[in-house]
Amino acid sequence: MLTKAPRKLSVVVALVLLTITVALSFLTWQVNANSEESLLRRQLAQVGSLLGNQAAVLQVQLSDMGLVAVATDANPNAFARFADEELNDTGQSLSLWRTADGGAEMLTVQGVEPLLPQDGPESIAELEPTGELVILGILPGEPDRLAYALMPAEDNTDLVVYAESPLPPERRLTVQEGSPLYGLDLALYLGDDVGPGTLLQATVPTPVRGDTETTTVPFGNTSITIVGSSPEPLTGALSAALPWIVLGVGGALAIGGGATFEFVSRRRLVAEGLAVENERLYRQQRGIAGTLQHALLPVVPEIGGLEVAARYVAGVDELEVGGDWYDVISRGPGCCVFVVGDISGRGLPAATTMAALRFAVRAYVSEGHDIEAVLAEVRKLLDIGTDHQFATVLLGELDTSAGRLRLVSAGHLPPVLITDGRARLLDCPIAPPVGVPDPDPAPAAVVPVAGAATLLAFTDGAVERREETIDTGLERLRTAAAVAGSRPLDGMLDDLVEALATDGNKDDTVLLGLRWD
Template identity: 75%
Template sequence: MLRTAPRTLSVAVALVLLAITVGLALLTWQVNANSEQSLLRRQLAQIGTLLESEATILQVQLADMGLVAVATDADPEAFARIADMQVDATGQSLSLWRVTDGAADRLASQGTPPVLPEDGADSLAGLQPTGELVILGILSGEPDRLAYALMPADDSTNLLVYAEAPLPPDRRLTVPEDSPLSGLDLALYLGDTVDPEQLLQATENAPGDDDSEATTVPFGNTSLTIVGAAQVPLSGALSAALPWIVLGVGVVLALAGGTTVEYVSRRRVVAERLAAENERLYRQQRGIAGTLQHALLPVVPEMSGLDVAARYVAGVDELEVGGDWYDVIARGPGCCVFVVGDISGRGLPAATTMAALRFAVRAYVAEGHDIEVVMERLRDLLDIEADHQFATVLLGELDATAGRLRLVSAGHFAPVLVAGGTATLLECPVAPPVGVSAPRPVPATVVPVGGAATLLAFTDGAVERRQETIDTGLERLRAAAAATGSRPLEAMLDDLLAELSSEGNKDDTVLLGLRWS
């Protein structure tokens, strides 16, 4: 039998196709490596965003404690009430100090006793009233602690709030399997360098130098360095195995090289889209609430003849923005239109509806419409059947010069009027909420308000409690308003929040105060 040698062209085509296959395999490996590094950097950026948000939360918490201490003249009981919530939730050590003549004296303490840095209270005496979160370093102990403090941005005060947060045992961080951080080796350092002495916490397998990424984010007056490495392929096991798949398929089926490249490209696009979607959802939960809340909380105007102040306290679920809102629109000396409302539900739908209604009220008032007309036009903007939402709204027009208050309510509580040492819950007809069809418009209620007085509007978070009737909550608010009515308006609202705060309250709370003489 004659043996026929392979044709030169067949060998050449086979060699060319094999070379293309090898090249594609190498390209796939490089693309996957780049994708892994990109996904790792994205994960570290998400962690950095979370840590920056945590620093802001710590600063706000300490600032609130400082403001309460200033408003109550460093009353230990008032400090204890607001500090207990943080101590119970986090196991922190919280204390209130007064700095006098370069020395710091402790006035009150909650939680575990403070350890203090090596130079003791002297490290606190040098703080300045900037209102900025100051990180004082890591304290050795059982367990180790992170020390930080804040002095309210008020040159007239000499009070500061000092806190110590416990670090995990052996500074090791346990990551649950269902956590977005699962599959990562992480280490967190205080400062902008990787210093083992400044390690705050790390996973069981600390990241090494190979294939690791690092990023630095601001944290109070210092910064945090995050080092991370992937334990498993971030884009999935299939993406990691693609180079071998391409090589195997290319060797066996050289003619399918083009199809394999297309498959690899599609897998890469899918992996990047999944990473982008994961980042969007994560940032939405951790970051969008604070951005949207700025649209909810307008700056109250300074008005001739009226003193205006407002407070907003989010519920315990800080991952979603709420639907409570308020606004005050000046109409002249001693005259304004105010609104307080609450959108059903939480999250992005509630925030967008809230913004729409708030700016709609401003637009209708700017056009010169009366509050009854404004309320009826709001009903055209929301339909519970189509939007699956409704809103309770209280609209008021106050003319302190004429001594007249006009109110119209769509499912919302009437305000409290404080005058002459007494507090009265005003009465006005309540129409169905905005979004629910109403049989006919309800005329505004006119209330005479001659003489000096304070008007307090609020949302349901100030009065509703589990296993308690609403009448009990309204009476508690009325009594607290009567007891604090002689205080300055800002201090009055702070005292009311301290009195009305409830552990475990998941609803937002708005207090809007207007005072005239």
């Protein structure tokens, strides 16, 4: 007996179902591949953000050392004290050079002896006073080192800060669990050329295998090329196997609809996962910016007869470093000079200017200048016409034994004095900000401060709010300071941070408190 051939309609239905199944499987594979590429690109972008912040830190550190050298006329002891804080037995080499007549002479060195580039001091002598981090290349040695340098952006300077950092043995980087680099196969190359001669470090043998992504990020005057891949599926093992699941399940007519629903559901989960990952990356980048800002701010000193505390609160919805800063310099028991300032703008230019002004103030104070002279010297470092930046600065000199507080302000709000449970905003003439010409500088305001008191200096982020006058913000701060004034100083500042916090405040805030009996 002959078997009947399948009907044409059955064949057509089978072919249509098979075509739909194959199409769904291919679409699932394509979406999963796109998700893998997107997540890998995000991971490499995060690595690039870390490298960019590291370049910013190196530039600020070398700029600080250069400014100290300029301010102290290349004093080897001052350079040694500052460089010693950066070394900490890391195998680095930090040296100070003076350039002249196309050559360069090493003035002092901290850490190990430098290897120097192939053309020797001539490469150092070619630097220009731009204040930009300059990468001089990879130097062969035991171990190999990365050479970089910076010439401060100062007129008529001939000083260069030169550094060499050791590269890991065999260029192999060990990544700890919990690091943003953990779980990725990465290789970092100096410049755009990807080859053994430009390899800085890698987590696996090079070249990196698998489906790779490449990104390039600025690093000083050059760039770093990041090549990376993921040995494990970033979307998860189940998502990677989903195309085969759809193909197997879609072969049966009874569960064809269920396979389609499974595909849609899986894609929704991947989309939600991408949203969560994006939020995590955003928080981490904000944390990096905040960490860099805190690294640029000083630790408050211990001064006999004075209690000092400070708080820095980063503005929301910002990923760049801000320009708010403070410093306290001891002049003996019960006596100090303090400064609070705010640089216009954000990012690396603001951070670099902030560091320059902070260390300039510290250098001039250490030379014995009074606060009027310090402010006059600082005004020479910034010009809004050429630097396109300005800074508000409040300088104060407190002497509790004499019961006297002296203040000078360049565009900055005066501090609040708290005594006997009452708080008042001090009267202080306000001159134009640093960077804006001041043809007739005002003398320092003198405030008697006999007896126990607390002084609170702040930046405008503590009082400025959208759609309200500055007087309203100042009164809010004065009232909150009077209420919290009886608390211990650290507790008082914590209470003020909480009382002044508002949603949507994008400006950074600095609170600096000084208390004496």
